[in-house]
Amino acid sequence: MCDATSAPGGRYSAFTLANIHRAPQWSLLTTEQQEAVRVVGRILPFRTNSYVMDELIDWSQVPHDPIYQLTFPQPGMIGATDYRKVAELLRKDAGPEHLAEVVNDIRLRLNPHPAGQLTHNVPQLNGRPLAGMQHKYRETVLFFPAAGQTCHAYCTYCFRWAQFVGLPEIKFEARETDDLVAYLLAHPEVSDLLVTGGDPMIMRASVLRRYLEPLLNPKLEHLTNIRIGSKSLTYWPTRYLTDPDAASILHLFEELIAAGKHLTFMAHFSHPAELQTSTLERAVRNIRATGAEIRTQAPLVRHINDQAETWRDKWRREVSLGLIPYYMFVERDTGPKRYFEVPLFRAQQIFKEAYAQVSGLARTVRGPSMSALPGKVRVVGVSEVRGERIFVLEFLQARDPDWVGQPFFARYDQQAVWLNQLKPAFGADRFFYQQAPAKMLA
Ligand SMILES: *Cc1c(COP(=O)(O)O)cnc(C)c1O
Ligand code: SF4
Numbered sequence: 001m002c003d004a005t006s007a008p009g010g011r012y013s014a015f016t017l018a019n020i021h022r023a024p025q026w027s028l029l030t031t032e033q034q035e036a037v038r039v040v041g042r043i044l045p046f047r048t049n050s051y052v053m054d055e056l057i058d059w060s061q062v063p064h065d066p067i068y069q070l071t072f073p074q075p076g077m078i079g080a081t082d083y084r085k086v087a088e089l090l091r092k093d094a095g096p097e098h099l100a101e102v103v104n105d106i107r108l109r110l111n112p113h114p115a116g117q118l119t120h121n122v123p124q125l126n127g128r129p130l131a132g133m134q135h136k137y138r139e140t141v142l143f144f145p146a147a148g149q150t151c152h153a154y155c156t157y158c159f160r161w162a163q164f165v166g167l168p169e170i171k172f173e174a175r176e177t178d179d180l181v182a183y184l185l186a187h188p189e190v191s192d193l194l195v196t197g198g199d200p201m202i203m204r205a206s207v208l209r210r211y212l213e214p215l216l217n218p219k220l221e222h223l224t225n226i227r228i229g230s231k232s233l234t235y236w237p238t239r240y241l242t243d244p245d246a247a248s249i250l251h252l253f254e255e256l257i258a259a260g261k262h263l264t265f266m267a268h269f270s271h272p273a274e275l276q277t278s279t280l281e282r283a284v285r286n287i288r289a290t291g292a293e294i295r296t297q298a299p300l301v302r303h304i305n306d307q308a309e310t311w312r313d314k315w316r317r318e319v320s321l322g323l324i325p326y327y328m329f330v331e332r333d334t335g336p337k338r339y340f341e342v343p344l345f346r347a348q349q350i351f352k353e354a355y356a357q358v359s360g361l362a363r364t365v366r367g368p369s370m371s372a373l374p375g376k377v378r379v380v381g382v383s384e385v386r387g388e389r390i391f392v393l394e395f396l397q398a399r400d401p402d403w404v405g406q407p408f409f410a411r412y413d414q415q416a417v418w419l420n421q422l423k424p425a426f427g428a429d430r431f432f433y434q435q436a437p438a439k440m441l442a
Contacts, residue, residue: 012049012238014047014048015047015048017041017042023050025053025059033062036074036075037072038090039075040073040083042086042103043086043106044077044165045158047154048154051235052153055277056277058273064303066270066304070155070156070157070271071155074156074339076338077156077335086103086106107165111335112334112335113169113334114334120373121135123135125182125186130179131172132144132172133180135183137375137397137399138189140191140192140193140194141187143193143194144172144196145203146172147202147207148199149198150198150199151197151198151199152202152232152235156340157335157336157340158335159334161334162334162335177211178214181215184215185220189222190222191222191225192225192226193223193226193227197229199229199232202232206248215256216255224262225261225262226256227265228263228264233274233283234268234269234274237277237283240282246286250286253290257291257292263293264294266295266297266326267295269296271314272313275318294324295323296325297326297329298314299329300331300367301331302341302342303340307350308350308354312354312357315362316358325363325365327367328347328368329367329368329369329370330379331417333420341417344379344417344418345413347367348381348382351368369396370418372418372420374395375397375399375403375433377394377419379391379393380394382412385426388412390411390412390425390426391409391411391413392407393409393422394406394408395433400433403433408433410423410425410431
C-alpha cells in the first residue's frame with residue numbers, strides 16, 4: 001500500500017494506523033474513539049489524509065460528522081464480540097501471528113466477495129480468463145488497471161475493502177492493456193469502457209496514459225465512451241490543480257476528447273460537505289474545461305447520508321457546479337454492512353423525498369439501485385394492488401438486456417435490505433427473470 005511519498009506528488013500527507021497518532025487532530029479524539037480506530041482499523045482498511053482531516057471534517061461534530069464517519073473506523077462496524085476479542089489481543093500485545101489469525105477469521109465472515117465478483121462476469125479471450133476485467137452488461141466493460149487498485153483515502157463502507165486488506169480479489173496479468181484492447185477489438189457491441197478500482201486517479205499521468213492511449217486505436221471506433229470512476233475530487237483534489245502532473249492529466253483528458261471519445265468522470269460524492277471547498281470548485285472547473293463530463297454517484301448509508309435533505313442538498317450543489325447526478329446505490333451486502341445498511345423501503349422514501357425537492361436538472365439521478373447478481377435493480381416505489389402492499393422494482397441494467405425496463409413486483413417488507421430478501425408478490429413462486437436460470441448464468 002502506498003504512503004504520502006508514492007501518492008502522486010501532492011502536498012497532502014497520508015495517514016494510516018502506523019502514523020495516525022502524529023496527526024494534529026488525533027488528540028481531539030477520546031480514548032474510546034482512538035481505540036476504535038486501532039481495533040476496527042486492524043480488520044477493515046483505514047487510510048486518510050490531511051486534506052480530509054483539515055478541510056472536510058468538522059471536528060466539533062465528531063463522532064457524528066459525516067466525513068469522520070466516512071473515513072474513520074467506527075466501533076459499531078464489527079460485532080461486539082469480535083471487537084472485544086481484538087481489543088483484548090491488542091491490549092495484551094498478543095503475537096502478530098495470533099492476531100492475524102483472529103483478524104482473518106473475522107474478515108472471512110464479512111462476505112468479502114459479494115454478488116459473485118470473483119467468479120462471475122470475468123471475460124475470456126481465446127479461452128483464457130481475463131482477470132482485471134468484468135463484462136456483465138452488453139455495452140460496458142469494466143477495467144481494473146493493476147496500478148489503480150488503491151485509493152487516496154478509504155471509505156469506511158467500501159465494498160472493495162477485501163482487496164485493500166490483502167484478501168485475494170481481482171488478479172492481474174502482465175499484458176493487461178494488450179488484453180483489454182484485444183478483447184475490445186473482438187467485441188464490437190461494447191460502446192463503454194469504465195476504468196475503475198480502487199481509484200484509477202491514484203495513477204500518475206504517464207501510467208494512466210499507457211492504459212488509455214491504446215484505446216485511440218482506429219479499429220476501436222465502436223468504443224465511443226470512456227468513464228473513469230474516482231473519488232479523488234473528495235480525497236485529493238489537487239490532482240487537477242497543483243500536483244506535479246496535474247497539467248498532464250488534464251491534457252490527456254483533452255486528447256481523448258479531441259480524438260472523438262466521450263469522456264465521463266464518474267465522481268463518487270457521499271455528502272454535500274465534500275462539495276464545499278474552493279479547492280474542489282477549482283478542480284471541477286479544470287476537469288470540465290477539458291470537455292469531460294462529471295457524473296456523480298454514491299451509496300446511501302446510515303450515519304453518513306441517510307437523510308433526504310442530505311441528498312437534496314448534494315444534488316442541488318452538484319448541479320450548480322455543473323455536475324450530473326447519476327446513481328444512488330443501496331449499500332452492498334459486504335463488510336460492515338450492518339452498521340451502514342438502510343432498509344429498502346426507507347432508501348426509497350429518502351430518494352423520493354429528495355427527488356421531489358430538486359429541479360429537473362438533478363432528476364437525471366436514478367435509484368435506489370442494488371448491484372445484485374442478475375443486474376442493477378431499482379426500487380421504483382411502494383404501491384398497493386388489490387389489498388397487497390408491494391415494492392415496484394425494475395432493472396436499470398441486466399445480464400439479459402431484455403429484462404431492462406420491465407416492472408416487477410415483490411411483497412412489501414419493512415426489514416429487507418437487499419434483493420435476495422425479497423419474495424415475489426401476488427403469490428408467485430419466483431421473479432420473472434428467475435424463469436431463465438440457464439440463460440442467466442450462461
Ligand atoms: C453499473 C455497472 C455498469 C455501468 O452501467 P450503466 O447503466 O451503463 O451505468 C457496468 N458494469 C457493471 C458490472 C456495473 O455494475
Ligand atoms: S473510493 Fe471507492 S474503492 Fe476507494 S475506498 Fe471509497 S468506495 Fe472503496
